[in-house]
Amino acid sequence: MQSPLPYDKGDKNSILTYAKLLENRSLRTFLSCSKDDAMVVKLGKGSLGNMVEEFYFGYRPNSDAQAVFADAGIELKTSPLKRVGKEFVSKERLVFNIINYMEEHKTMFRTSSFWKKNAELLLLFYIHDKEQQSLDYEFKYVSLWRFPETDLKIIIDDWNTIVRKIKEGRAHEISEGDTLYLGACTKGATKASVRQQPFSDIPAMQRAFSLKSKYLNYIIKQIASGMHHVIDEGEYAYLLSESPLPRDLYESANNLELGHAVAAVESLRAYKNGQTFEELVCERFGNYIGWSESDLMKHFDLKVNLEAKNRYNVICNRIMGVEGKYIEEFVKGDIEMKTIILEYNGSLRESMSFQQIKYKEIIYEEWLSSYCYETLTKRFFIVVFQRDEQRVPRLLKVLFWTMPHEDLAVAERFWENTKANILNGDFNNFVKLSDNMICHVRPKARNAQDLMETASGTFEKKKAYWLNNAYIKSIIS
DNA sequence: GCATGATCATGC
DNA sequence: GCATGATCATGC
Numbered sequence: 001m002q003s004p005l006p007y008d009k010g011d012k013n014s015i016l017t018y019a020k021l022l023e024n025r026s027l028r029t030f031l032s033c034s035k036d037d038a039m040v041v042k043l044g045k046g047s048l049g050n051m052v053e054e055f056y057f058g059y060r061p062n063s064d065a066q067a068v069f070a071d072a073g074i075e076l077k078t079s080p081l082k083r084v085g086k087e088f089v090s091k092e093r094l095v096f097n098i099i100n101y102m103e104e105h106k107t108m109f110r111t112s113s114f115w116k117k118n119a120e121l122l123l124l125f126y127i128h129d130k131e132q133q134s135l136d137y138e139f140k141y142v143s144l145w146r147f148p149e150t151d152l153k154i155i156i157d158d159w160n161t162i163v164r165k166i167k168e169g170r171a172h173e174i175s176e177g178d179t180l181y182l183g184a185c186t187k188g189a190t191k192a193s194v195r196q197q198p199f200s201d202i203p204a205m206q207r208a209f210s211l212k213s214k215y216l217n218y219i220i221k222q223i224a225s226g227m228h229h230v231i232d233e234g235e236y237a238y239l240l241s242e243s244p245l246p247r248d249l250y251e252s253a254n255n256l257e258l259g260h261a262v263a264a265v266e267s268l269r270a271y272k273n274g275q276t277f278e279e280l281v282c283e284r285f286g287n288y289i290g291w292s293e294s295d296l297m298k299h300f301d302l303k304v305n306l307e308a309k310n311r312y313n314v315i316c317n318r319i320m321g322v323e324g325k326y327i328e329e330f331v332k333g334d335i336e337m338k339t340i341i342l343e344y345n346g347s348l349r350e351s352m353s354f355q356q357i358k359y360k361e362i363i364y365e366e367w368l369s370s371y372c373y374e375t376l377t378k379r380f381f382i383v384v385f386q387r388d389e390q391r392v393p394r395l396l397k398v399l400f401w402t403m404p405h406e407d408l409a410v411a412e413r414f415w416e417n418t419k420a421n422i423l424n425g426d427f428n429n430f431v432k433l434s435d436n437m438i439c440h441v442r443p444k445a446r447n448a449q450d451l452m453e454t455a456s457g458t459f460e461k462k463k464a465y466w467l468n469n470a471y472i473k474s475i476i477s
Numbered sequence: 478g479c480a481t482g483a484t485c486a487t488g489c
Numbered sequence: 490g491c492a493t494g495a496t497c498a499t500g501c
Binding site for chain 1: 491492493494495496497498499500
């Protein structure tokens with residue numbers, strides 16, 4: 001015999017009102033048990049999401065294809081925050097349902113497993129603290145969330161990108177870097193978690209739909225500011241319907257209300273029918289092929305020090321029509337923008353550097369959650385300049401790029417080797433450029449006296465991951 | 478103060 | 490000429 005729920009599970013407002021009571025509290029506040037209760041101690045180690053469903057909302061956690069509050073069309077999601085300075089940012093990506101490669105390709109976006117379940121979310125952001133049991137985590141933000149139309153446009157493109165790979169029999173080659181906001185993240189304890197795919201015999205790594213951490217930061221900011229745009233119920237309804245779109249998404253930008261970045265609205269207005277965000281970006285840059293840095297600066301009336309290392313970022317932002325510091329979609333999609341300069345003869349002098357290797361951290365990392373993997377599986381936006389006869393760099397081309405599956409396997413071997421060396425205390429025999437392993441390890445510091453502590457307490461020169469110039473050359477040609 | 482994106486310098 | 494080591498300007 002179940003006691004009646006303290007809310008109406010078919011009524012969105014009732015659910016939200018009840019959920020809001022969690023704000024600034026922990027789940028334990030609502031449980032009548034002591035901290036040392038054996039059962040609670042055990043539970044405290046479990047998934048907070050499951051406990052919220054079971055103990056707070058009175059649901060048995062399940063793995064149905066339906067949303068948690070199916071009658072109200074709301075999916076419940078809990079997600080951790082971490083403190084960075086004064087503000088809170090997302091600790092990790094938000095993971096949705098596992099992608100059933102055998103089924104997902106049979107539908108269109110609006111009837112997909114992802115959209116049916118996750119069109120409207122009830123988000124519970126809590127403050128993660130590894131010192132505490134999860135029952136004691138404080139909920140910081142509780143809010144309903146619908147995707148703004150500008151973002152939805154990109155999410156639909158993302159979903160199509162993922163499904164296209166399934167249809168091409170390349171589910172095993174899917175990478176988080178393929179997409180901007182909606183990712184297909186690995187799901188499973190190890191690389192051995194694989195599934196069948198419909199158009200190839202190659203087992204594909206199990207993956208789930210997910211929102212990238214950087215996109216969550218945007219959601220968090222919107223919610224925290226109290227400004228977040230909730231799309232009108234009627235507007236959203238057509239997206240939920242199973243019939244074909246009654247009107248073109250791309251024309252709806254004029255209906256947007258406050259709470260949206262102006263830049264995003266402007267970009268959406270600029271979409272031509274059927275164009276993806278990336279095609280739009282490439283088209284915008286296409287207008288400036290052959291221009292030199294100074295041409296571009298003059299044209300946009302930019303006063304940037306030619307020595308400034310961020311000058312390319314400033315220029316690229318202006319080409320995208322963004323006055324501010326960043327391109328919103330690049331931030332939300334966690335796109336890694338890199339500039340390279342080819343010599344007059346087309347050769348590429350420099351390799352591309354990444355973060356310094358954190359000697360104390362890498363030894364505890366696993367490949368799939370390592371910095372190296374996270375970075376190399378990003379979507380890259382590469383801006384290519386080439387020097388002319390006078391050695392003046394001129395914009396040659398731009399491209400979006402994701403590291404191919406087979407190259408990622410090489411990078412993994414490189415990383416394992418690097419990790420093993422550091423574990424062994426050997427800091428002098430890393431993979432070199434001449435080893436031709438796509439990546440190499442090389443110094444990156446203020447000077448040779450700039451050292452970093454290792455796990456064993458010694459100090460070593462700071463070194464970083466680098467992508468080989470020859471490899472980059474092959475990417476862009 | 479220091480990581481980052483990027484480029485310079487040297488020695489084989 | 491290229492691989493490797495070293496370092497710079499900037500922003501957070």
